[in-house]
Amino acid sequence: MITRAPKPLAMWTGNSALAMGAAAAGVKFYAAYPMSPSTGVLHWMAQHAHELGIMVRQVEDEIGVANMTIGAAHSGCRAMCATSGGGFALMTEAIGAAAMMEIPAVFINVMRAGPSTGVPTKTEQGDLWQVLGASQGDFERFIVAPKNCLDAYSTVAELFNLTDRAQCPGIIISDLLISEGTFNVDPDLIDFQPEIDRGALLEDPSPNGNYLRYLDTESGISPRVTPGHEGFVHVVATDEHDEDGVLISDEFTHPHKRRRSVEKRARKFRGVAADVPPPTLEGPEDAEVTLVGWGSTYGVIREAIEILAEQGVVANQFAIKWIVPFHGEVVDEVLSNAKKVLIVENNHSGQFARYMRSETGFSAHGHIRKYDGEPFQPHHVVEGVLDLLKSEAAIHVPYQEMIV
Amino acid sequence: MSTAEMTAEMIGLELVQSPESAKEFKGKVAPDWCPGCGDFGVLNSLQRALFELGLKPHEILCVSGIGCSSNLPGYLNAYGMHTLHGRSLPVATGAKLGNHKLNVIATGGDGDGYGIGGNHLMHTARRNIDLTYLVMNNQIYGLTTGQISPTSRPDMKTKSTPFGNLEYPINPITSAIMNGATYVARGYSADPKHLTELIKGGIEHKGFSLIDVFSPCVTFNHDNDFAFFKPRIKKLEDEGHDPGDWKAACEKAMAWGDEIYIGLFHENDRPSLDSLEMVLEDDVPISRRPLGLSSEQGEKLISRMM
Numbered sequence: 001m002i003t004r005a006p007k008p009l010a011m012w013t014g015n016s017a018l019a020m021g022a023a024a025a026g027v028k029f030y031a032a033y034p035m036s037p038s039t040g041v042l043h044w045m046a047q048h049a050h051e052l053g054i055m056v057r058q059v060e061d062e063i064g065v066a067n068m069t070i071g072a073a074h075s076g077c078r079a080m081c082a083t084s085g086g087g088f089a090l091m092t093e094a095i096g097a098a099a100m101m102e103i104p105a106v107f108i109n110v111m112r113a114g115p116s117t118g119v120p121t122k123t124e125q126g127d128l129w130q131v132l133g134a135s136q137g138d139f140e141r142f143i144v145a146p147k148n149c150l151d152a153y154s155t156v157a158e159l160f161n162l163t164d165r166a167q168c169p170g171i172i173i174s175d176l177l178i179s180e181g182t183f184n185v186d187p188d189l190i191d192f193q194p195e196i197d198r199g200a201l202l203e204d205p206s207p208n209g210n211y212l213r214y215l216d217t218e219s220g221i222s223p224r225v226t227p228g229h230e231g232f233v234h235v236v237a238t239d240e241h242d243e244d245g246v247l248i249s250d251e252f253t254h255p256h257k258r259r260r261s262v263e264k265r266a267r268k269f270r271g272v273a274a275d276v277p278p279p280t281l282e283g284p285e286d287a288e289v290t291l292v293g294w295g296s297t298y299g300v301i302r303e304a305i306e307i308l309a310e311q312g313v314v315a316n317q318f319a320i321k322w323i324v325p326f327h328g329e330v331v332d333e334v335l336s337n338a339k340k341v342l343i344v345e346n347n348h349s350g351q352f353a354r355y356m357r358s359e360t361g362f363s364a365h366g367h368i369r370k371y372d373g374e375p376f377q378p379h380h381v382v383e384g385v386l387d388l389l390k391s392e393a394a395i396h397v398p399y400q401e402m403i404v
Numbered sequence: 405m406s407t408a409e410m411t412a413e414m415i416g417l418e419l420v421q422s423p424e425s426a427k428e429f430k431g432k433v434a435p436d437w438c439p440g441c442g443d444f445g446v447l448n449s450l451q452r453a454l455f456e457l458g459l460k461p462h463e464i465l466c467v468s469g470i471g472c473s474s475n476l477p478g479y480l481n482a483y484g485m486h487t488l489h490g491r492s493l494p495v496a497t498g499a500k501l502g503n504h505k506l507n508v509i510a511t512g513g514d515g516d517g518y519g520i521g522g523n524h525l526m527h528t529a530r531r532n533i534d535l536t537y538l539v540m541n542n543q544i545y546g547l548t549t550g551q552i553s554p555t556s557r558p559d560m561k562t563k564s565t566p567f568g569n570l571e572y573p574i575n576p577i578t579s580a581i582m583n584g585a586t587y588v589a590r591g592y593s594a595d596p597k598h599l600t601e602l603i604k605g606g607i608e609h610k611g612f613s614l615i616d617v618f619s620p621c622v623t624f625n626h627d628n629d630f631a632f633f634k635p636r637i638k639k640l641e642d643e644g645h646d647p648g649d650w651k652a653a654c655e656k657a658m659a660w661g662d663e664i665y666i667g668l669f670h671e672n673d674r675p676s677l678d679s680l681e682m683v684l685e686d687d688v689p690i691s692r693r694p695l696g697l698s699s700e701q702g703e704k705l706i707s708r709m710m
Contacts, residue, residue, distance in 0.1 A: 053693060067491040067494035067495045078695065094491070097491075
């Protein structure tokens with residue numbers, strides 16, 4: 001009998017997947033300040049900088065990192081940076097600057113257990129509200145939490161297309177589990193030529209003598225020209241500005257122009273965000289339990305559902321990847337039809353549960369939460385489901401076995 | 405009479421703007437600086453310097469932070485970025501690395517560059533990236549209506565130091581030299597001819613150039629105004645100073661009494677970051693290169709993961 005050798009699999013970590021995804025997306029500028037558990041992205045980038053023609057810089061602090069990334073992005077590069085929660089806190093003012101100047105750039109927060117220095121080598125999903133609240137003011141940006149390593153890889157190009165089209169910042173939320181975890185992957189699943197859509201970036205423009213960087217268009221998207229092109233000289237500003245980039249913030253602040261600028265930025269985002277696919281229910285529709293997770297809990301919930309099936313409990317999964325745009329109506333509709341909704345998340349206060357409720361008005365029936373620094377294992381979720389099915393408790397906190 | 409002309413008359417400076425340079429580099433709007441503000445002389449000298457170097461507006465990117473002087477890019481006909489308070493240098497660095505063909509000039513004030521952005525100045529200097537940084541130093545926070553700045557002198561009374569400043573000021577010249585800047589100069593906004601030459605030298609210099617400019621705030625700093633500087637200002641070139649001698653440069657930069665020096669303190673030819681960076685060996689700016697990976701590059705990456 002001839003046995004077929006199993007197909008050889010490749011190995012990678014989430015950080016190398018994020019970095020490789022960036023290279024495939026056309027990132028030409030990467031900056032970072034070392035911070036666990038995001039440093040692996042910097043190492044991959046530095047190692048491949050010459051081979052792939054990527055400018056990689058280690059900068060004095062994350063404030064410098066974020067601002068340098070924005071400068072490179074303004075010159076026309078696809079530019080990206082990654083950090084963890086503490087560094088992300090330092091980057092936040094710059095994220096708002098990118099939004100105001102309408103410069104697309106991608107910022108990654110690889111979460112570790114906080115607050116403050118916290119537990120640098122342990123995982124948590126505790127930065128959701130930090131990311132949602134990153135930077136002062138009321139502005140538009142994409143926020144996405146990839147579900148696993150391969151998803152992290154392809155999300156980078158996907159997000160760059162969205163940020164280029166909407167000319168705004170985008171944030172990826174990863175965590176130690178994905179980023180420092182080592183995973184197998186079928187090499188055929190890695191697409192090295194993802195679609196690249198740079199939106200309204202004019203790469204070889206011919207001047208018509210009347211260029212307005214922030215032209216108020218129907219879509220809200222203004223044709224973008226980067227510095228260096230003759231006949232398109234303009235100033236971008238973090239102060240509120242008119243269509244031509246001239247400040248309207250000093251002396252006399254024109255209320256009608258301010259309103260127009262705010263609405264223009266919101267409109268362009270709304271239009272592009274409409275193309276982001278809504279989450280889908282995975283598994284049997286008439287399940288007894290619907291497990292909702294966000295980001296990195298996807299795989300462990302899937303395994304837990306298999307174990308539950310063996311024990312006669314039919315469960316399905318509603319995994320959320322896109323935090324902004326959040327598909328509130330879809331989420332509400334799906335969950336309103338579910339029998340028992342349990343939210344699984346790696347933090348104490350139920351950050352996602354509160355966010356989902358704010359966007360949908362839907363309150364989950366129960367919660368499985370873990371905040372001991374270790375990721376969920378499938379049996380933790382299984383025990384949580386069984387407990388919450390039979391008891392009236394609202395929250396189950398799994399017991400983490402000591403691994404010494 | 406424009407505010408610029410009024411200012412020229414008030415402080416008796418000779419504007420160096422010619423009709424040709426004004427036509428080329430005058431921005432969309434006129435400065436809203438106070439009449440008599442030193443920044444008029446700096447803007448004027450910068451426009452003149454750009455014109456004399458034969459540069460075109462689209463070849464220039466002027467990046468500023470926040471403050472009175474950081475409004476400058478709006479008054480200059482060139483590509484501009486009016487960024488966050490203190491962050492002009494990292495933004496300018498990113499833009500220069502993204503398109504190293506651009507002439508990138510960072511502008512701002514002493515609070516912006518030596519206070520909130522002080523860390524970036526130190527590191528941009530040691531990096532020696534090819535930028536020209538023009539700091540309009542008025543030794544006061546003007547936009548916020550008069551508080552001490554990192555270059556305010558001891559005992560100075562301001563709204564935030566009603567009993568006198570207890571802190572010692574930063575010396576931007578010695579700091580920049582110590583941290584590795586390769587062109588370090590000081591100008592005076594009431595001497596725009598001299599300042600124009602310093603700016604031209606900074607732009608032509610390959611590496612990081614700091615040009616600190618005494619640019620008095622006539623509204624909020626009555627200690628260090630034009631009347632203070634006029635009798636004290638001495639030019640290094642009249643003293644036979646050798647810019648290659650960094651120790652002598654530091655000694656001259658520390659002088660703050662009857663004599664205060666302006667001119668080129670220090671210059672050296674340490675290679676700039678952008679000239680050392682292998683990724684920029686290909687002459688095409690990285691922002692103008694094709695995006696993505698080839699199949700061969702992808703296969704190579706996969707082979708290392710097996």
